[in-house]
Amino acid sequence: MSDTLTPASPALTAKDFATDQEVRWCPGCGDYSILKQVQTILPQTGLPRENIVIISGIGCSSRFPYYMNTYGMHSIHGRATAIASGLKATRPELSVWIVTGDGDGLSIGGNHTIHLLRRNFNVNILLFNNQIYGLTKGQYSPTSEEHKVTKSTPAGSLDHPFNPLALAMGADASFIARSMDRDPKHLQQMLLRANGHNGASLLEIYQNCNIFNDGAFEIFTEKGSKPEEALFLEHGQPLIFGADKNKGIRLDGYKPVVVNLGEGMNADDLWIHDETDFFKAQILTRLFDDPTRQGHFPRPFGVFYAADRATYENSMSLQIEEIIAKKGKGNLDSLLQGKETWVIE
Amino acid sequence: MSVPTRVIDDVVIKFAGDSGDGMQLTGSQFTNNTALIGNDLSTFPDFPAEIRAPQGTVPGVSGYQLHFSSNRIFTPGDSCDVLVAMNAAALKVNLKMLKKGGIIIANTDGFDTKNLRLANYPEGANPLEDGTVSGYELYKIDVTKLTREALKDIQMGVKEKDRAKNMFVLGFLYWLYNRDMQSTFSFLHDKFSSKPEILESNIKAIQAGYNFGDTIEAFTSRYKVEKAKLPAGNYRGITGNTALAYGLIAASQMSSLPLFLGTYPITPASDILHELARHKNFGIRTFQAEDEIAGISAAIGAAYGGSLGVTTTSGPGMALKTEAMGLAVMLEIPLVIVNIQRGGPSTGLPTKTEQSDLLQAYYGRNGECPMPVISTATPSDCFDVAYEAVRIAVQHMTPVILLSDGYIANGSEPWRYPQSKDLQPIEVTFKKQLAEGEEKYLPYQRDEKLVRPWAVPGTAGLEHRIGGLEKEAITGNVSYDPDNHEAMVKTREAKVDLIADYIPEQTLDSGPEQGDVLVLGWGSTYGAIKSAAAELQEQGKSVAHAHLRYLRPFPRNLGAMLQNYKHILVPEINNGQLIKIIRDKFLVDAKAYNKIKGVPITRTELVSVISELLA
Ligand SMILES: Cc1ncc(C[n+]2csc(CCOP(=O)(O)OP(=O)(O)O)c2C)c(N)n1
Ligand code: SF4
Ligand SMILES: [Mg+2]
Numbered sequence: 001m002s003d004t005l006t007p008a009s010p011a012l013t014a015k016d017f018a019t020d021q022e023v024r025w026c027p028g029c030g031d032y033s034i035l036k037q038v039q040t041i042l043p044q045t046g047l048p049r050e051n052i053v054i055i056s057g058i059g060c061s062s063r064f065p066y067y068m069n070t071y072g073m074h075s076i077h078g079r080a081t082a083i084a085s086g087l088k089a090t091r092p093e094l095s096v097w098i099v100t101g102d103g104d105g106l107s108i109g110g111n112h113t114i115h116l117l118r119r120n121f122n123v124n125i126l127l128f129n130n131q132i133y134g135l136t137k138g139q140y141s142p143t144s145e146e147h148k149v150t151k152s153t154p155a156g157s158l159d160h161p162f163n164p165l166a167l168a169m170g171a172d173a174s175f176i177a178r179s180m181d182r183d184p185k186h187l188q189q190m191l192l193r194a195n196g197h198n199g200a201s202l203l204e205i206y207q208n209c210n211i212f213n214d215g216a217f218e219i220f221t222e223k224g225s226k227p228e229e230a231l232f233l234e235h236g237q238p239l240i241f242g243a244d245k246n247k248g249i250r251l252d253g254y255k256p257v258v259v260n261l262g263e264g265m266n267a268d269d270l271w272i273h274d275e276t277d278f279f280k281a282q283i284l285t286r287l288f289d290d291p292t293r294q295g296h297f298p299r300p301f302g303v304f305y306a307a308d309r310a311t312y313e314n315s316m317s318l319q320i321e322e323i324i325a326k327k328g329k330g331n332l333d334s335l336l337q338g339k340e341t342w343v344i345e
Numbered sequence: 346m347s348v349p350t351r352v353i354d355d356v357v358i359k360f361a362g363d364s365g366d367g368m369q370l371t372g373s374q375f376t377n378n379t380a381l382i383g384n385d386l387s388t389f390p391d392f393p394a395e396i397r398a399p400q401g402t403v404p405g406v407s408g409y410q411l412h413f414s415s416n417r418i419f420t421p422g423d424s425c426d427v428l429v430a431m432n433a434a435a436l437k438v439n440l441k442m443l444k445k446g447g448i449i450i451a452n453t454d455g456f457d458t459k460n461l462r463l464a465n466y467p468e469g470a471n472p473l474e475d476g477t478v479s480g481y482e483l484y485k486i487d488v489t490k491l492t493r494e495a496l497k498d499i500q501m502g503v504k505e506k507d508r509a510k511n512m513f514v515l516g517f518l519y520w521l522y523n524r525d526m527q528s529t530f531s532f533l534h535d536k537f538s539s540k541p542e543i544l545e546s547n548i549k550a551i552q553a554g555y556n557f558g559d560t561i562e563a564f565t566s567r568y569k570v571e572k573a574k575l576p577a578g579n580y581r582g583i584t585g586n587t588a589l590a591y592g593l594i595a596a597s598q599m600s601s602l603p604l605f606l607g608t609y610p611i612t613p614a615s616d617i618l619h620e621l622a623r624h625k626n627f628g629i630r631t632f633q634a635e636d637e638i639a640g641i642s643a644a645i646g647a648a649y650g651g652s653l654g655v656t657t658t659s660g661p662g663m664a665l666k667t668e669a670m671g672l673a674v675m676l677e678i679p680l681v682i683v684n685i686q687r688g689g690p691s692t693g694l695p696t697k698t699e700q701s702d703l704l705q706a707y708y709g710r711n712g713e714c715p716m717p718v719i720s721t722a723t724p725s726d727c728f729d730v731a732y733e734a735v736r737i738a739v740q741h742m743t744p745v746i747l748l749s750d751g752y753i754a755n756g757s758e759p760w761r762y763p764q765s766k767d768l769q770p771i772e773v774t775f776k777k778q779l780a781e782g783e784e785k786y787l788p789y790q791r792d793e794k795l796v797r798p799w800a801v802p803g804t805a806g807l808e809h810r811i812g813g814l815e816k817e818a819i820t821g822n823v824s825y826d827p828d829n830h831e832a833m834v835k836t837r838e839a840k841v842d843l844i845a846d847y848i849p850e851q852t853l854d855s856g857p858e859q860g861d862v863l864v865l866g867w868g869s870t871y872g873a874i875k876s877a878a879a880e881l882q883e884q885g886k887s888v889a890h891a892h893l894r895y896l897r898p899f900p901r902n903l904g905a906m907l908q909n910y911k912h913i914l915v916p917e918i919n920n921g922q923l924i925k926i927i928r929d930k931f932l933v934d935a936k937a938y939n940k941i942k943g944v945p946i947t948r949t950e951l952v953s954v955i956s957e958l959l960a
Contacts, residue, residue, distance in 0.1 A: 019810070021822065050805040055646070058813075065810050066823065071802035073649060074812030076672050079642040082634065086643030087802075089630055090605050091650040094802050112642075115635040316630060323625045330627030332598045336591060336762045340528060341581045342383050344572070344761075 012049065014039040019069045025060060030181035030207035034128065035067055037187045038097075042070075045095075045195055052095045053087060055080045057109055059101035060135045061128035061207070078109025081116045081125070085312075088121045092313040095195070096123040102143040103133045106162050110142070114171035117200050119312040124194045124201045127164060130209035131216045138212035145290070150212075164204050165304060166285040174199035176285070177303045180206040182221035186232070186301065193303055199311055219291045220299050229291055233284070233302030238270035241298045249287075249297070256283060258297065273302075281305035350523055351566045355414040357422035358518070361439045362431025362455070363400055364393055364407040367511035371429075372409025373757075374515055378528045380582035380759055383572035384413040387872060389421035389945070390755045394612070394695045401455075401463030406438045415571040419723075419872030421756065423947040429514060431455050431488070433464035436472055448482045450517070452510070454489035484563055488513050495553030496546050505543070509550035516554025523569045526551060575759060583760040585724035585753040586613070589683065590620035592731025593655055594627055599732075600739060600771035602653035604629045607643035609636050609662060612695045613751040614685040617657045637662035641669040641682065648678045651775060651801035653735060657683040659751075660702055661692060663709075670744055671710045672813045674837065677789075677797050679738035679745075681731070686750040688943045697943030698752035700868050701919040706746045707897060707926060713834045715841040717741070718897040720748040722871035725760035727753065730894060736771050741844055742796045748896070750918075752869040752945050776800040776807060788821035794847070795840035842898050851900035856882060856889025859909035862958050865935070867893040867923055870916050870946050877951035881959075888955055896923070904931045912958045914938060916946055 017039040025031045042052065052070035056062035058077035065072025075083050080098045088096045098105075105113050105127050113125070132150070133139040139152040143164060147156035168176045175197040179190040187205065194201035206217040220230045227243040239249040246261045248270040259265050274280060281304045287297040360372045369390055379386050389410040398405035412422040427448045430436040432455030443449065456473050472478055473485060492513045496506045519526050530548065537544035558564065583591075597604035608618050610633065622631045630647070634640040641656040648654030658666065663684045673680045686702045688694025706718045717737055721730040727749060734747040776798035779786060786807040789797050800807040809821065817824035818832060854871075855878050856863075866874045871892050878890040891906065893899070907913055907927070913935035915924040921937045928935055938954045940946050 048805065049808055050803055053802045065812070068810075069808055071808055072810040072812075073676075074810065074814065075642075075645075076668055076813050079638060079669065082639035082642035083646035083649070085634075085639070086605060086607055086632065086646030086648075086654070087650045088646075089632060089643070090603065090647040090652040091802065094650070111635055112639050115639065320625050320628060320630070324628075327626045330594070330598075330624055332595055332627075332765045335594065335624065335627075336764070337579070338581045338762075340377060340381055341579055341762075342381055343579055344383060344575045344577050 012043045014043060016049065017042050017069050019067055021066045023067050024063065026211050028210040029060070030130065030209070031061055031064070031128065033181040033184060034126070034187065034205055034207060035064065037184055037191060038068070038126075041188050041191045041195070044192065047095050051093065052097065054097045054099060055084045055087070056099040057101070057104035058135065059104045059128075059133070060209070061099055061101040062104060064099040078104050078107070079112060081105065081109055081112040084123050085112075085116055085119070085121055088123055088313050089316055092122070092317060096121075098123055098125045100125065100127055101134070102127065102129045102131060102141045102164075106164060106167070107142045114167065117168055117171040117173040117202060120174050120199045120309050121313055122198055122200065122311040125203065127202060127204045128207045129164065129204050130207045130213055132209050132213035134209045134212055163285060163288045165202070166282070166288070168202045169282050169285050169305065173202050173305070174309045175201040175303070175306045176204075176281070177201070178204045178206070178301050180217060180221050180301065181208060190303070193306075197306055199309055220301075229298050231287070231298040231300045233273045233300050233304065235273055235275045235303065238267045238272050240267065240270065251280075251283075254283065256287065256297065275303050275306045278305065278307065348564055349566050350569050352569050352571060354416055354570065355412075355418070356427065356568065356570060357410065357412045357425040358427040358429065359408055359410045359425040359439055359442060360429045360514075361406055361408040361435035362429075362511070363434070364396070364398055364405050365400060366407070366431045367508070368407045368409050368431070371511045371515050372411055374529045374532065375518060376411050376757055377532070377582055378519070378524055378526070379411065379413045380580070381528055382524070383575075383580070384415060384570050385418050385573035385575055385759060386411060386413040386582075386757070387418055387421045388412070388757045389752065392696055399463075401432055401434055401460050403434045403438055403464060406435050408435070408439060413570055415573050417573065417575065419875045420945070420948055423949045429518070431510070431514070433460045433466060433472065437464050437466070440472075440478070443481060445480055446482065448484065449478055450484050450486060450514070452488040452514070453485045454487055486517070486557070491553060491557060492550050495549050499542060499546050499549070501542050501546060506546060509546045512547045512550035513554040513557075516551035517558050519551070520555045520558030521564065521567055523567050526555065576761060578761040580759045580761055582757050583725055583728075583762075584616075584755060584757040585721065585727045585749060586616040586685070586755070587620055588725050588727035588760065589721070589731045589749060589754075590617045592728040593621065593653075593681070593735065594624060594629065595728070595765070595768060596732045596735035596771060597627065597629070597653050598765070599768050600653065600735065600773050602651070602739065602773060604655065605644060605647035605652040606631045606655045606657065607634055607640040607647065608632070608657045609634055609640045611637075611659045611662045613687055613754045614657045614659045614662070614683065616754065617683065617685075637665040638669060641666040641680075644680055645669060645673055645676070645678065648680050649676070649801070651799070653681075653739070654679065655681045655683065657685070659685050659687045660689045663702060663705060667710050670716065671712060671714050673744040674710070674714050674716060675813050675816070676811050677742045677837075678799070679742055681734045681738050681745050681747060683731075683747045683749065685754045686748060694943045696751065698750045698869065698945060699918050699941065699943065700748075700750055700870075701922065701941075702748065703867075703896065703919070703922040704925070706748055713838065715838045716744050716746055716897070717841055717844055718746045718748060719895055720868045720893070721753055722868060722892055722894065724753055724756045724758045728760070732768070733894075737844060737847075739771060739773050740796070740847070741794060741840065742799060743841065748868060750869050774799070775804070777804060779806055787819050789816050790819050791836075791840075795836060795843055845898040845901050848895050848900060850902045851891055851893065851906055854890040854892050855879065857887055858889070860887030860889060861910065862888045862912045862914055862955055863907065863910035864888065864890045864914045864916065864951070864955065865893065865907075865923075865927065866890070866916055867896060870918065873946045873948050873951055874916060876948040877955060880948065880952055881955055886955075886959055888959075893923075899930065907931050907933050907935075912936060914955060914958060916951060916954070918946060
């Protein structure tokens with residue numbers, strides 16, 4: 001939780017965060033649910049509306065700020081992270097949220113995303129991953145699966161996709177988590193966790209684009225398959241999944257293996273999730289195989305990793321304070337005069 | 346000892362050597378010393394793009410030209426009186442710059458067989474011996490040997506000792522020009538306080554150079570240049586980029602806006618970052634971003650939050666910032682974009698000067714995307730122009746492009762520095778709350794300057810959304826309405842045009858208010874035009890000089906001014922850019938003079954071009 005912000009009064013409700021602008025996503029789009037969950041959790045954070053800033057890039061998802069009654073900027077494609085960096089560097093007390101898509105944040109803006117993560121600004125990145133370019137009407141994205149047939153790849157795409165959370169780990173992100181549009185409760189929890197983290201939080205949200213990539217995450221989100229395919233992580237708890245809660249993941253050295261509980265195997269033998277374990281978090285991000293493949297792992301959801309690390313804006317303020325303490329506040333006249341001067345009469 | 350001192354008015358010295366020879370340091374030390382005795386001066390450092398181009402070769406030559414005088418001067422000089430050549434390549438590159446009968450001080454060690462070969466002199470030829478330099482006064486000094494000799498008691502390797510060669514030369518020049526060497530001693534003490542051997546070797550080498558002058562009898566006179574008759578006041582020396590950085594700091598202080606610089610290193614703009622990063626005790630935040638796009642984007646974020654957002658770059662970086670500049674125009678937030686121009690296109694000539702980004706600044710964005718453009722004329726002018734760029738940006742809620750160039754950025758001159766009490770404070774108003782009767786904040790409601798309010802996050806009751814999509818007038822809501830779009834395009838343009846009411850009218854730098862020729866310049870051609878105009882005016886010619894600081898919008902009276910002359914000449918270090926705009930705006934038959942060689946236009950060239958027009 002941001003430490004410098006004072007709770008608003010009187011208490012706000014989700015409605016207070018809605019605007020008078022007509023929401024223009026396609027009916028059935030997963031973005032609606034995400035908007036709703038964000039509006040739902042913000043009152044719980046106690047953040048005053050005026051201290052919240054939502055910055056987005058370009059894409060369907062990036063229309064988000066128009067629908068939030070906070071400060072907001074709908075910027076240019078891929079650059080929300082960079083704009084947010086400048087804002088947070090100069091206004092550390094603000095609660096800064098970045099809304100970005102898989103194209104916006106991982107393709108055109110991929111560079112800024114990794115650099116923001118390594119610098120660790122205390123901001124929340126909501127990565128709306130629909131594995132497609134929605135706004136430009138359905139080209140494949142850097143998270144689309146291989147061989148994907150889209151308008152721009154009639155014969156199937158050749159690109160190998162990004163694994164966004166593994167990428168974030170590679171950039172030394174201090175908080176990474178995954179959730180989905182179709183699980184409002186879980187999404188709310190993850191939003192609150194992301195907001196509570198002091199540092200850059202990357203929350204990847206599986207979002208259905210029912211127009212150009214319908215059902216991309218069905219296997220994880222639909223009742224029938226969800227229990228077998230989605231693994232919900234909880235700190236301190238064993239990795240258990242399955243409709244009957246009878247499957248688990250065990251670590252054999254560095255190698256994760258799926259085991260059945262009961263057959264001489266109980267929960268204590270399983271991998272116990274520890275959000276602060278940097279090495280295990282990397283293995284978790286690699287549970288990312290094709291869900292149609294025989295013997296595949298379930299896909300984890302929840303907080304993979306959360307660690308404390310100095311935030312950029314805080315270090316920046318401290319450095320300035322230290323320099324001022326050492327050299328004294330800058331004096332314009334002595335600066336302009338410099339060391340060596342002469343007088344012309 | 347008994348060598349007499351001759352008082353002279355004006356000297357141009359060119360220090361030239363291999364890029365590893367420390368010529369930039371030698372030149373800048375001599376410059377500081379010159380400034381302190383009160384001469385007027387102008388410098389032109391000229392170095393290769395590579396940090397260590399192949400040693401001894403022609404592309405590896407690094408030069409530093411210093412012009413100093415007891416008169417007012419405005420250029421580093423078209424040709425030089427003294428050439429210090431540390432090696433054969435340096436002589437080869439610079440000999441054509443030396444006046445007939447000028448002095449050559451040659452380091453003979455740099456003319457050995459290997460160096461001659463590296464400089465591509467024909468087998469067996471040595472310009473110091475074969476008559477090449479017979480029209481000049483040649484002094485051969487074995488600097489390497491003399492330096493080693495001077496440092497023989499110091500425990501350090503020969504390689505380290507040889508690094509002090511430039512200090513020997515500096516000491517010798519201090520002797521030749523009758524200087525007190527204290528300024529350099531202080532500099533060395535500061536710089537090498539933690540490296541006593543290097544400090545000692547440098548000081549010994551300087552002293553040896555000085556004493557060498559005293560003992561050899563080759564020179565028949567020493568020289569002295571008296572104080573210049575500059576306007577009364579307190580002076581210091583300053584380079585363009587430092588002055589620009591100071592202008593930004595001063596503007597930050599005088600507007601009470603915290604300064605944020607978002608940038609990415611690029612020659613010749615990086616020194617502004619370096620300078621600002623040294624002054625964090627002014628609350629300055631410098632952010633070295635991952636690229637230029639992030640640099641300007643971060644500056645936009647900072648400006649959105651109520652800081653003074655600045656981004657600095659050169660040509661290629663300017664190209665990358667283009668889209669974000671468009672966003673800043675749509676958002677109508679203040680931002681200063683500094684372009685220290687260099688030779689282009691693409692990577693072009695990174696260390697050479699050019700004025701070829703004017704049309705880019707004017708027109709180089711998608712859509713109808715107007716932005717004020719202002720430019721610097723001399724190193725010290727950078728201070729005022731940076732200050733003015735900030736004033737326009739925050740008072741007119743607009744991004745502003747400030748054009749400087751490599752020649753101004755690295756050049757130095759005496760600066761009659763201002764005091765804070767002389768600076769006009771920059772008034773900034775943030776919108777803090779809804780006005781009486783205002784129900785909802787309207788982010789695109791405008792005042793008489795067509796300027797919208799600056800309401801920053803954290804202000805309760807003014808929550809609003811802005812973005813790059815076309816805005817509805819007044820409400821700022823997204824709008825695709827055709828009439829609204831046309832109106833907004835016209836409004837953004839009119840807002841920039843209106844700035845003309847808030848800038849001074851164009852004045853003449855010199856010459857008659859009407860007459861035969863008006864030389865209309867902008868940027869770093871200032872000194873050359875000024876000097877050429879002065880020369881012709883002395884001959885009784887009807888030549889005037891006007892130099893534009895405000896390029897967009899132009900001062901209100903410019904069109905009328907152009908009507909007062911038979912000929913308008915526009916000299917530029919590009920293929921003709923300002924002239925296109927001038928012809929377009931004012932329908933005048935202006936003539937161009939263009940030079941695109943990566944070097945400044947000279948006074949001599951201009952005198953002949955103007956004379957042709959007069960003929
Ligand atoms: C510089 C630039 N290039 C291209 C575009 C076109 N464009 C807009 S959104 C987009 C991709 C959006 O995909 P994503 O970020 O995944 O967002 P989604 O629409 O799927 O939410 C593209 C290519 C643009 N607006 N700007
Ligand atoms: S195109 Fe897809 S992502 Fe975009 S609004 Fe429609 S459903 Fe949502
Ligand atoms: Mg997408």
